[in-house]
Amino acid sequence: MEEMKQELKNRIALYALMSRLMITEADEAFLNEIEQDEQMLALFPNYKTWSKRKDFNTKELIEQQYNVDYANLFLMHMVPYESFYVRDDQMIDSGGGNPVIELYDALDFKVELEKARVVSGDHIGVELEFMYMLCNAQLKALEAEDQEGICELYQIQKGFLKDHLLEWASMFLINMKRESRTPLYHDGAELTLEFLLSDYEYITEALSNSCKDVA
Numbered sequence: 080m081e082e083m084k085q086e087l088k089n090r091i092a093l094y095a096l097m098s099r100l101m102i103t104e105a106d107e108a109f110l111n112e113i114e115q116d117e118q119m120l121a122l123f124p125n126y127k128t129w130s131k132r133k134d135f136n137t138k139e140l141i142e143q144q145y146n147v148d149y150a151n152l153f154l155m156h157m158v159p160y161e162s163f164y165v166r167d168d169q170m171i172d173s174g175g176g177n178p179v180i181e182l183y184d185a186l187d188f189k190v191e192l193e194k195a196r197v198v199s200g201d202h203i204g205v206e207l208e209f210m211y212m213l214c215n216a217q218l219k220a221l222e223a224e225d226q227e228g229i230c231e232l233y234q235i236q237k238g239f240l241k242d243h244l245l246e247w248a249s250m251f252l253i254n255m256k257r258e259s260r261t262p263l264y265h266d267g268a269e270l271t272l273e274f275l276l277s278d279y280e281y282i283t284e285a286l287s288n289s290c291k292d293v294a
Contacts, residue, residue, distance in 0.1 A: 080221065083289075086281075087218045093274055094211035096122075100267045101153065102204030103196045105145045107137050122270050125262035148261045153196065157254060161201035164247035171199050179206065179243060186235070188212055203251060206244055207271070210236060230290035237282045244275055 096119065099109055113119050113126075120127050131140065153159050160171045161179060179201040183190060188209055190200040197205055213236050220228035249272060256268035 084218065084221055087214055087221060090278065090281075091211060091214045091218065092119075094207055094214060097267065097271045097274070098204050098207035098211055100204075100264075101159065101207065101271075102202070104149045105141060105263065107141065110137055110141075123263065123266040126266050129262045144261050145263055148259060148264050151260065152255055152258060152264055157251065157258065159203045159251055160199055161203075161206065161243060161247050162199065164250060171201075177201055182239070183209065201243075203244075203248055206239075206248070210239065210244070213239070226290075230286070233282050233286050233290060237279065237286065240275065240279045240282070245279060248272075248275065 096113075113123065126132075131144065135143070151157075158164075158169075158171070162171050162177060163169050177200070180190075180199075182188075183200055190197075190205055192198065192200070195202070195204065213232055217229055217232040217236075220232060252268045252272040256265055256272075259265040259268060
């Protein structure tokens with residue numbers, strides 16, 4: 080149980096990190112969180128060794144580098160919304176008929192659009208936050224020794240990755256990595272793509288091993 084709890088905490092931390100990176104611009108608190116945690120900083124190898132981090136202070140880097148890169152990737156030249164990738168007309172669907180938003184509603188996941196730099200709940204940062212919420216709920220089920228709840232949440236996570244994030248985010252993340260102008264977002268794109276693929280394998284294995292006898 081302790082091993083599973085630690086794995087869940089690691090997944091929660093990674094989904095929180097990736098969601099925060101993509102849902103709005105970086106600020107000093109977020110960058111300090113990365114830089115003061117050696118394990119987290121190791122996930123951003125090019126950022127870790129970037130010479131400009133020594134040449135400029137954090138405020139200058141935010142204003143001159145990170146904010147510009149974020150705007151280019153998420154607000155101006157790329158479209159970080161699932162509906163853009165999966166709809167034939169490439170329109171962003173923020174309405175109630177969007178299957179992602181319907182799922183959020185069914186699971187009582189509230190998206191506060193005004194607090195984030197997003198116009199629809201199928202933004203990649205919000206979808207990553209949804210996975211973070213599911214992992215948090217699973218940790219509570221684990222602590223309550225609710226095996227049925229744990230397995231049900233694994234099923235929801237697997238379905239959401241398969242039907243949504245893995246269906247489109249890989250295309251966005253590959254483009255994000257190519258178009259990024261700073262190692263923060265370059266490394267973030269690579270980290271997210273690799274983690275989503277490995278997490279899907281992890282969940283699939285967990286369902287086979289831990290949940291095969293749960294109806």
